[in-house]
Amino acid sequence: xxxxxxxxPASHLRQEYESWQTRFEAQAAIVQRFLETQARTLAxxxxxxxxxxxxxxxLPDRVLVEAGGQEQxxxxxxxxxxxxxxxxxxxxxxxxxxxxxxxAELEQSxxxxxxxxxxxxxxxxxxxxxxxxxxxxxxxxxxAAEGEEIPSIPAGDAxxxxxxxxxxxxxxxxxxxxxxxxxxxxxxxxPAARRFYLPQWVAFDDEGRLLVSSVNEAEAHVASMQxxxxxxxxxxxxxxxxxxxxxxQQKRHGMLGQLVNQGRALARYQTGDIIQSIQHxxxxxxxxRGLSLSLPYFDDQTLHIESHNFEVIPTGRIMFVPAFxxxxxxxxxxxxxxxTRLSPSTRKHVLAELKTLEEAFxxxx
Numbered sequence: 001x002x003x004x005x006x007x008x009p010a011s012h013l014r015q016e017y018e019s020w021q022t023r024f025e026a027q028a029a030i031v032q033r034f035l036e037t038q039a040r041t042l043a044x045x046x047x048x049x050x051x052x053x054x055x056x057x058x059l060p061d062r063v064l065v066e067a068g069g070q071e072q073x074x075x076x077x078x079x080x081x082x083x084x085x086x087x088x089x090x091x092x093x094x095x096x097x098x099x100x101x102x103x104a105e106l107e108q109s110x111x112x113x114x115x116x117x118x119x120x121x122x123x124x125x126x127x128x129x130x131x132x133x134x135x136x137x138x139x140x141x142x143x144a145a146e147g148e149e150i151p152s153i154p155a156g157d158a159x160x161x162x163x164x165x166x167x168x169x170x171x172x173x174x175x176x177x178x179x180x181x182x183x184x185x186x187x188x189x190x191p192a193a194r195r196f197y198l199p200q201w202v203a204f205d206d207e208g209r210l211l212v213s214s215v216n217e218a219e220a221h222v223a224s225m226q227x228x229x230x231x232x233x234x235x236x237x238x239x240x241x242x243x244x245x246x247x248x249q250q251k252r253h254g255m256l257g258q259l260v261n262q263g264r265a266l267a268r269y270q271t272g273d274i275i276q277s278i279q280h281x282x283x284x285x286x287x288x289r290g291l292s293l294s295l296p297y298f299d300d301q302t303l304h305i306e307s308h309n310f311e312v313i314p315t316g317r318i319m320f321v322p323a324f325x326x327x328x329x330x331x332x333x334x335x336x337x338x339x340t341r342l343s344p345s346t347r348k349h350v351l352a353e354l355k356t357l358e359e360a361f362x363x364x365x
Contacts, residue, residue: 010244013240013241013243013244014241014244016241016244017241017242017244017245018244020119020120020122020123020239020241021123022067023064023067023116023119023120023123024120024123024124024127026064026067027063027064027120028064028071031060031062031063031064031071034060035060035120035121035124036124036128038057038058038059038121038124039121039124039125039127039128040128040132041055041057042055042057042099042121042125043125043126043128043129043132043133044133045095045099046095046096046099046125046129046234046238047129047133047230047231047234049227052084052095053084053095054082054083054084054095055082055083055084055095055098055099056080056081056082056083057081057083057121058079058080058081059074059078059079059081059106059114059117059118059121060074060079060117060120061073061074061079062074062113063113063116063117063120064116065112065113065116072112072113073113074111074113074114074117075111075113075114078106078109078111078114078117081102081106082102083095083098083099083101083102083103084098084099096234096237096238099238100237100238103118103119103121103122103238106118107119107122122238122239123239125238125239126235126238126239126242127242127245129231129232129234129235129238129242130232130235130242130245130247130248130251131247133231134228134231134232134251135198136247136250136251137196137197137198137251137254137255138194138196138197138198138199138254139250140154140195140196140197140253140254140257141154141155142154142155142253142257142261143155145345147344147345147348148344148345148348149300149343149344149345150256150257150260150300150345151253151257152256152257152258152260152261152264153257153261154195154196154257154261189202190205190211192204192205192206192211193205193211196254196257196258196261196262197251197254197255197257197258198225198228198254198255198258201221201222201224201225201258201262202221202258202262203217203218203221203222203262203265203266204218204262204265204266204269208265208268208269208272210269215266215269215270215273218262218266218269219266221262222259222262222263222266222305225255225258225259225262225263226259226303226304228251228255228259229252229255229256229259229303232248232251232252232255235248259303260298260300260303263298263300263303263304263305264297264298264349266296266298266305267296267297267298267305267349267353268353268356270296270305271295271296271353271356271357272356274293274295274296274357275356275357275360275361278291278325278361279360282320282322285320287313287320288317288318288319288320289315289316289317289318290311290313290314290315290316290318291311291312291313291320291324291325292309292310292311292312293309293310293311293312293328293357294307294308294309295307295308295309295310295350295353295354295357296308297346297349297350297353298346298349299342299343299346300343300345300346300349301342301343301346308332308336308350308354310328310331310332311328312324312325312328322361322362323361325357325358325360325361326358326361326362329354329355329357329358329361330358332354333351333354333355333358336350336351336354337351
């Protein structure tokens with residue numbers, strides 16, 4: 001294996017990360033607390049589902065520019081800052097871009113105190129996103145299935161976390177664990193969930209069985225994981241060097257594998273519901289006027305549930321025959337196999353769902 005050059009991109013990002021962390025820790029305690037307060041406001045504005053059109057923040061009144069030196073004042077005219085404005089609102093510009101642009105402008109200031117203040121605020125904001133806004137999970141290891149890029153299959157048992165996310169108050173009854181005269185054994189999460197980074201967002205086990213009360217709840221869990229990764233993405237957009245942070249790497253690895261695994265499981269479950277619906281409607285003679293399908297699948301590039309739409313029976317008075325579904329599923333498999341817009345692993349996932357659809361009607365009368 002060829003060794004990476006010492007001056008590679010990863011090395012530069014780590015040096016930049018460590019440099020800003022050292023600068024932040026060198027500040028007076030009162031300055032650190034001020035920056036953290038402003039960083040929380042900034043980070044929460046950047047990660048809201050409905051982004052505000054403007055973000056206001058304040059630079060500290062003084063900062064330590066050089067290690068071992070004296071604190072330098074930030075000019076009063078630079079302390080109150082506004083990112084975004086009327087033009088951004090009219091053009092519907094992304095507030096994240098406006099914040100990045102304003103911080104970049106401040107970091108180019110000829111006043112060294114302003115430059116350092118903006119950099120420190122940027123650093124405090126991404127650190128709050130990673131360490132303050134996102135829960136820590138279990139130590140997990142995922143492996144990738146053959147032909148897939150993203151490891152998403154839990155390998156072995158997860159280690160117990162240091163955080164309180166699996167407190168006794170979250171206990172549920174595990175089937176088959178009751179002892180005579182003692183009732184059911186309460187455990188934090190079922191074994192299938194405990195193999196993932198954040199068990200409280202696991203909705204399906206290894207066999208695709210639903211672990212929560214409804215599909216809506218499973219969809220809410222997937223949405224929570226998507227928001228988790230959106231915060232990580234926002235942090236990298238604000239300060240790319242945050243990828244050198246160990247907690248960032250652990251959280252991205254843990255949540256990305258979990259989301260891909262559970263997103264695909266949700267799509268497969270929804271596909272099963274579609275198959276049952278077709279079978280019930282066919283038995284009721286309710287499919288003799290045409291049939292089009294929107295087959296759900298999880299795209300590991302967009303990290304969202306998407307739909308593969310195709311026609312099974314054209315609109316009209318045509319009697320439903322299961323062979324129509326089989327033929328349509330086979331035709332779609334040939335198309336998907338050549339669709340380069342999908343990643344290889346997503347194509348494999350879609351093909352598996354189409355194969356499930358085909359097999360469900362291949363033996364139908």
